Amino acid sequence: MLLATVVLLLTLLLSACGGSGVGEQRLTVFAASSLTDVFTDLAEAFEESQGDARIILNFAATSTLRVQLEQGARADVFASADEVQMRLAQEAGLLDGGPVLFAANRLAILVPVESEKIATLQDLGEPGLKLVLGAPQTPIGTYTEGILERIAADSDYGPEFVQRVRDNVVSFGLNARQAVAAVQLGEADAAIAYVTDARAGKAIGLRAVPLPSELAGIALYPVAVIDGSSAPALAQRFLDFLRSEKGVEVLEKHGFGRP
Amino acid sequence: MERSKQGGVRGAPGSAGWLAVGGLPTALFILFIGLPLLALFIRGFGQDGFWASLGQDTVLDALRLSFITSLIAVAVVAVVGTPMAYFLARSRFKGRGLLDALIELPIVVPPVVAGLAMLMAFGRNGLIGGALDSIGVSLPFTMTAVIFAQIFVGAPFYIRSAKLGFEAVDPGLEEIAQTLGRSPLQTFFRVTMPLASRAMIGGLVLCWARAISEFGATIMFAGNLPGRTQTMPLAILSALESDLGSALALSVILVLISLAVLVAVRLALRRSWELGT
Numbered sequence A: 001m002l003l004a005t006v007v008l009l010l011t012l013l014l015s016a017c018g019g020s021g022v023g024e025q026r027l028t029v030f031a032a033s034s035l036t037d038v039f040t041d042l043a044e045a046f047e048e049s050q051g052d053a054r055i056i057l058n059f060a061a062t063s064t065l066r067v068q069l070e071q072g073a074r075a076d077v078f079a080s081a082d083e084v085q086m087r088l089a090q091e092a093g094l095l096d097g098g099p100v101l102f103a104a105n106r107l108a109i110l111v112p113v114e115s116e117k118i119a120t121l122q123d124l125g126e127p128g129l130k131l132v133l134g135a136p137q138t139p140i141g142t143y144t145e146g147i148l149e150r151i152a153a154d155s156d157y158g159p160e161f162v163q164r165v166r167d168n169v170v171s172f173g174l175n176a177r178q179a180v181a182a183v184q185l186g187e188a189d190a191a192i193a194y195v196t197d198a199r200a201g202k203a204i205g206l207r208a209v210p211l212p213s214e215l216a217g218i219a220l221y222p223v224a225v226i227d228g229s230s231a232p233a234l235a236q237r238f239l240d241f242l243r244s245e246k247g248v249e250v251l252e253k254h255g256f257g258r259p
Numbered sequence B: 001m002e003r004s005k006q007g008g009v010r011g012a013p014g015s016a017g018w019l020a021v022g023g024l025p026t027a028l029f030i031l032f033i034g035l036p037l038l039a040l041f042i043r044g045f046g047q048d049g050f051w052a053s054l055g056q057d058t059v060l061d062a063l064r065l066s067f068i069t070s071l072i073a074v075a076v077v078a079v080v081g082t083p084m085a086y087f088l089a090r091s092r093f094k095g096r097g098l099l100d101a102l103i104e105l106p107i108v109v110p111p112v113v114a115g116l117a118m119l120m121a122f123g124r125n126g127l128i129g130g131a132l133d134s135i136g137v138s139l140p141f142t143m144t145a146v147i148f149a150q151i152f153v154g155a156p157f158y159i160r161s162a163k164l165g166f167e168a169v170d171p172g173l174e175e176i177a178q179t180l181g182r183s184p185l186q187t188f189f190r191v192t193m194p195l196a197s198r199a200m201i202g203g204l205v206l207c208w209a210r211a212i213s214e215f216g217a218t219i220m221f222a223g224n225l226p227g228r229t230q231t232m233p234l235a236i237l238s239a240l241e242s243d244l245g246s247a248l249a250l251s252v253i254l255v256l257i258s259l260a261v262l263v264a265v266r267l268a269l270r271r272s273w274e275l276g277t
Helices: A002-018 A035-049 A062-070 A085-089 A119-123 A137-155 A158-167 A176-182 A195-200 A231-243 A245-253 B003-005 B016-046 B050-055 B057-090 B096-108 B111-122 B127-133 B143-167 B171-180 B184-212 B218-223 B230-244 B244-275
Strands: A025-034 A053-060 A078-081 A095-105 A107-112 A132-133 A169-173 A190-194 A208-210 A217-225
Touching: A025 A062, A025 A095, A025 A231, A025 B127, A035 A053, A035 A195, A035 A245, A053 A062, A062 A078, A062 A085, A062 B096, A078 A231, A085 A095, A085 A137, A085 A217, A095 A231, A107 A137, A107 A176, A107 A195, A119 A158, A132 A137, A132 A176, A132 B230, A137 A190, A158 A169, A169 A176, A169 A217, A169 B218, A169 B230, A176 A190, A176 A195, A176 A208, A217 A231, A231 A245, B003 B111, B016 B050, B016 B057, B016 B244, B050 B143, B050 B244, B057 B096, B057 B184, B057 B230, B057 B244, B096 B143, B111 B127, B111 B143, B111 B218, B143 B184, B143 B218, B143 B230, B171 B184, B184 B244, B230 B244
Parallel strands: A025 A053, A025 A078, A132 A169, A132 A190
Antiparallel strands: A078 A217, A095 A217, A107 A190, A107 A208
C-alpha cells in the first residue's frame, strides 16, 4: 500500500517535471525580488506575444542571483536591481553583450496603510520604532545606505538623527521583498524599500511615505542576456519586449518608471 | 567467539558477502556526504581572506550568539523534556498516540512554517501577542525569539529519543529500587536516568545540532540583526550577498565546530560506557 503510494507520487512528480511541449522554447529569467509581480505579468504578456515560448522565473536578491550565476547556474536573462551588481556580473564575464536599462524605481518608507506612526522622514528616529532595512550589499541595502549617508550630510537631519534611525533597525531583510514582509506581517512599523513594493502588498495593505526627493535618489534596473544562453535570440526578444510599448505599459502599471 | 576468530561464518556480519552488500552503499554514501564537505573545505581554506574573516565582529557575534542561544535552548529542552519524556514512556492513556504525533510534528513541519506559526501566535498581531504586548513583552526580533525557534524545532528530537530510552528501562528495576527504600525521585536519578543516559545524551546532541543549524524559523520569527538575532546560518546567507569567500569561511567554521562537538560527545559517551554501566 505504502509502496504503491510512493510509486504513484513519484510518477506524478516525474510527469509534472517533463511536461514541456514539442517545439516550445524555454527562457530562464533571473530577476531581482522587487520585480516579482511585474515580471510575472510581463512573462505572461511575452508568452502570449510569442506563442511557443515559456518563461521560467527565478526571483531572489540580485546579489544572490549574481553569485548563483557566477557558480554556474543556467539562465538566459539577468535583470538586476542595480548597476553595481550588473557591473560585477559583466566583469565576471557572465554577459553576452552589454546590459540595457529598462526601468526606474524610487525608495520610500513603507508603512501599514492604517498606521499613523510615520508621517515624515523625521518620525523614523522616534525611539522604539521597529524598522527593517535591506541587507547591506544587496541593491536595496546599497541604495538605503546611500540615502542614510545623504540624510546624515543634510543639515536638516544630521548624523545624530541617522544614528537614532539605525538604532531602530530590528532586522535586515535578505532581499527587498523580505524587508517588506515584516511590515506586512505587522511585526515591524516601517521598512525602507521600493515604492513599487507597496503595491505588491495584498495581505496587509502598505502605503509609501515619500522621502524628500533630493535624498531619495533613483534606482535603475539593467537587464542583459547571459553568456552561453541556449536561446540567445529569444532572450534578445525578451529584452526588446521589456522596452516595447507593451512592456513599458506593464512596468508603469506596477509603478516603475522609464530609466 | 569462535566465529570472529575464523573471520566470520558465511552470511554473518563481517564476512565477505556482507562486505559487498554493506560496503558498497557505505562507500557511496561517504562519497555523497564527503565530497561536498571536502569541496567546502578546499574552497574555504583557499580563500585569501579566510583567517581575516574569522576576526570580523559579525563573525564573532554570530558565533557567540549561536552558541549561547543553542545551549540555552538545549538546557530548557532537557529540563522540560525529561519529565515529559518519562511521563510519556510510563503512562498509558487514550490519545497518547495523538500526543506523540503532535510532539513530533515540528520535525516534519518546514522551519519557515514553524516561524510563521510562531509569529501568528506570539507576534504583535498574534493570538496571544497582543496580551504579551500589553504587559510589555515583545518577542519578535529578540534573542528570546531565536531561542524559541530553536526549542520549537529541536525539542522533538530529544523528547523522542529520551522517551525511547525510558521505555527500554525495565519498570521492574524501578520497583525493586523503591522496595529497597528509595524514593521515586531517587529511583529516577539513581536507576532510570543512568540506564537511559545514552538515549538522553544522543537526543540532546541531535537537539543541539538542530538548534545550531536552525535558519528558517529564526529569520521568520527573530529577524536578522547582527549581534542580536543573526546566528551563524543567517550570517552565512547574509555574507553570501556580498561575497562567496566570507560565506565559505563561515561555513567551514560552523562545520568544524559542529564536528568537534559531535566527536567530543561520542568520545565522552564511549568513555563513560567503558567505565560504568
